[in-house]
Amino acid sequence: DPAPARRSRRRWVGLGGVVAAAALVAVVTQTPPREVPRPTTLAPEAPVAPAERDEEARDFVPDTALAVRQLVVRGGAGTVHVHQGAARPIDIDGDPALVTATRDEGQLTLALTPSPDPEAHLDVHVSTPDLEAIKVTGAASVVTDEPLAVPRLSLGLSGSARVTLDLRVDALTTSLRGSSEATLSGHVTSHDARIGGASHLAAGDLDTEATSIAADGTSEATLRARASLDVRNDGAGEVVYRGKPEHLTRAGRGIRAEGE
Known part of the structure; x- marks a missing residue:
């Protein structure tokens, strides 16, 4: 009888559809949801202190060895002695309060303030391996001892x-x-x-x-x-x-x- 055969095929096809649907549900259930990227928010940059931003161009305590390419001397009475050799700290013979030293990359600027004591002397010694320029203004003096x-x-x-x-x-x-x-x-x-x-x-x-x-x-x-x-x-x-x-x-x- 052909009618029972058609009903049997329909039941088989229907069962296959149920199995396929169940498998699809399982796959969908096991697949994690895709994450949507969140916009990146950058934290504001921390401000840099002036000394950290340009550490070279500031007054410094003259106890640091310096490699100087350009020497600038300004101001009143006083003598700067240039020594060629290994970089050494600035040596001040006299009142250190009369000397202001500023370094900007390879340039060293020395500002000499006249002493209120006319009998006082001021000698500043700078040692550096190489020198390209010497600029002197005011009443200052620069000498080489060698x-x-x-x-x-x-x-x-x-x-x-x-x-x-x-x-x-x-x-x-x-x-x-x-x-x-x-x-x-x-x-x-x-x-x-x-x-x-x-x-x-x-x-x-x-x-x-x-x-x-x-x-x-x-x-x-x-x-x-x-x-x-x-x-x-x-x-x-x-x-x-x-x-x-x-x-x-x-x-x-x-x-x-x-x-x-």
């Missing part, structure tokens, strides 16, 4: 600043303004100098291979060059040179060889 040997050195003076330096330098540049004075000795391969105001460059004991100088105002200079000397004097001062340079170029007045 030769300073560096590849390049830039020297700038203004006001009534004074320097006395013994140098072993490949390339030296010098700028003098105001009534400043530089006394230089040693040996330099090339020297490029610019002087003005009432400044004085005493470099007759600085042996150079080549020197170029431009002078104006009432500034004066004494120089020495072996191979090449280029002198231009647009001022009322005098430029005197020692030795007999192989090539000599002169422009302006007040230029003469020593002994002329």
